[in-house]
């Protein structure tokens with residue numbers, strides 16, 4: 001996700017997890033955001049302002065009344081400047097201050113004065129987190145429309161175990177991206193994405209499948225969520241974490257994938273078929289395990305349902321339909337035929353034999369063909385970046 005020109009104020013309060021926010025700031029800067037860090041006095045005991053000044057190229061204010069005189073009201077300027085405020089880590093103390101309207105530090109004053117959305121990443125010892133007053137203060141902020149990142153459960157810096165660890169920087173980044181995406185080009189749109197390989201069983205212990213890892217589909221679902229879409233992901237058996245904020249339906253066979261997609265298709269705005277359904281399935285799936293036999297065995301295969309073909313022939317209305325095409329030769333020619341035969345709006349072409357492209361890896365290299373005849377070649381890049389380029393191309397230019 002690109003956060004170019006997005007202004008994010010990161011507030012850092014005095015918790016042991018303050019060092020993790022350096023990585024969060026780095027992720028945001030890398031995504032193109034303008035980041036302004038404001039620290040509490042206590043936070044500077046854990047990590048220096050210099051670290052954040054170096055990462056953001058901006059001075060890090062701490063004091064409400066700095067020695068160097070300044071003109072104007074910097075607490076109000078900072079409260080109006082960002083698109084979003086993120087407090088990471090959020091101490092029990094700062095949560096208490098803001099939930100009760102106390103403005104005893106520059107950061108608390110900025111948050112009390114702001115009209116912007118505030119995301120908090122609480123971080124504290126499990127006893128502090130379980131404290132009823134702390135919980136009540138968190139609820140007060142939530143009732144005011146503030147967003148709380150889920151705390152992690154695990155070992156604390158103080159060696160105790162429980163709930164209260166700060167969310168990981170990558171998860172806070174996802175929350176920020178999703179929050180910014182709410183006003184994004186997919187806001188109010190329903191997006192169905194498929195991902196991963198399907199399995200067709202031969203007997204209870206054996207199946208035929210393919211090498212799809214689901215990484216491309218998951219990246220497309222994550223990006224659609226960041227762009228503000230209501231995302232439904234239909235996924236085969238993959239070893240990937242469910243993307244936050246995405247509704248995930250887990251299936252195994254191509255028939256099950258077809259049913260899950262059909263159930264979501266009628267009111268969908270986009271269908272992106274990044275999965276690798278099986279083209280064939282065994283004619284017979286045995287109920288009991290087939291015994292090993294020295295003579296070998298033959299498995300008769302029959303075609304499975306072609307999900308895109310079926311939907312485009314019978315059910316397509318205004319849905320934008322995007323197919324994926326994985327070939328090992330003549331990929332552009334073959335994909336153009338598929339685009340037409342399946343009445344798709346776009347087809348994303350990759351060649352399984354090219355270095356850094358296709359199944360399983362973390363990178364891809366694709367060409368997107370449009371039914372209008374236009375195309376875009378996207379050079380080798382991480383799948384997240386490829387996903388962002390695909391959405392950029394699919395979405396009408398006035399919505400970007």
Ligand SMILES: Cc1cc2nc3c(=O)[nH]c(=O)nc-3n(C[C@H](O)[C@H](O)[C@H](O)COP(=O)(O)O)c2cc1C
Nearest residue numbers: 013014015016017040042043091092093094123124
């Ligand atoms: C070593 C150490 C670690 C601390 N870690 C935390 C913490 O993780 N979470 C928390 O809420 N308070 C923590 N505290 C207590 C806060 O630093 C303290 O409440 C402070 O007043 C918070 O100030 P602030 O909210 O203005 O940043 C810690 C204190 C020390 C000495």
